[in-house]
Amino acid sequence: EAQVTQNPRYLITVTGKKLTVTCSQNMNHEYMSWYRQDPGLGLRQIYYSMNVEVTDKGDVPEGYKVSRKEKRNFPLILESPSPNQTSLYFCASKRGSTDTQYFGPGTRLTVL
Amino acid sequence: QKEVEQNSGPLSVPEGAIASLNCTYSDRGSQSFFWYRQYSGKSPELIMSIYSNGDKEDGRFTAQLNKASQYVSLLIRDSQPSDSATYLCAVNRNFGNEKLTFGTGTRLTIIP
Numbered sequence: 001e002a003q004v005t006q007n008p009r010y011l012i013t014v015t016g017k018k019l020t021v022t023c024s025q026n027m028n029h030e031y032m033s034w035y036r037q038d039p040g041l042g043l044r045q046i047y048y049s050m051n052v053e054v055t056d057k058g059d060v061p062e063g064y065k066v067s068r069k070e071k072r073n074f075p076l077i078l079e080s081p082s083p084n085q086t087s088l089y090f091c092a093s094k095r096g097s098t099d100t101q102y103f104g105p106g107t108r109l110t111v112l
Numbered sequence: 113q114k115e116v117e118q119n120s121g122p123l124s125v126p127e128g129a130i131a132s133l134n135c136t137y138s139d140r141g142s143q144s145f146f147w148y149r150q151y152s153g154k155s156p157e158l159i160m161s162i163y164s165n166g167d168k169e170d171g172r173f174t175a176q177l178n179k180a181s182q183y184v185s186l187l188i189r190d191s192q193p194s195d196s197a198t199y200l201c202a203v204n205r206n207f208g209n210e211k212l213t214f215g216t217g218t219r220l221t222i223i224p
């Protein structure tokens with residue numbers, strides 16, 4: 001089944017404890033993105049990647065890191081999480097620039 | 113001024129009627145426009161994309177783009193209860209990069 005998977009789906013952590021949210025797609029898509037969704041603020045893009053080793057900032061990159069060492073994976077790294085990073089995170093991928101973007105199921109992160 | 117603005121709703125429409133959702137954007141150079149549907153607790157899914165002025169129809173959905181007035185709209189004909197969801201407008205400001213800015217969404221309720 002073609003899909004975007006994220007792990008973990010739910011995570012509660014404490015301030016300052018490094019964490020990684022994994023994202024993987026099995027559709028051989030070139031493009032991948034990370035978003036966060038917050039009430040009243042909507043969906044905001046954190047980082048995107050147009051190919052292996054090619055990443056760029058979205059609208060809210062502060063406090064996040066990403067890497068794209070292989071096509072299928074695009075992990076999101078929070079080196080020192082803070083409570084304002086409590087949010088619902090979505091990973092997404094698409095084949096080409098004008099193709100349909102598919103979203104993963106989301107990761108709900110709580111930072112205490 | 114927000115880059116992408118939508119009326120948050122809720123918008124209530126009787127079953128069988130036309131639902132009209134609107135979105136305005138601030139960057140006159142924006143190139144690509146998208147409508148996503150998000151059911152409560154689920155991931156966004158792409159409904160329509162539109163790149164040039166005018167109307168684009170797909171089944172019961174019609175997207176309308178007016179670059180001069182900087183708005184994009186989504187019409188849903190013969191509205192069904194299953195259309196009840198939050199609709200997100202998204203704008204890509206430049207070809208060649210994948211920065212995508214979302215509005216905060218309009219919550220649509222179809223009344224049986």
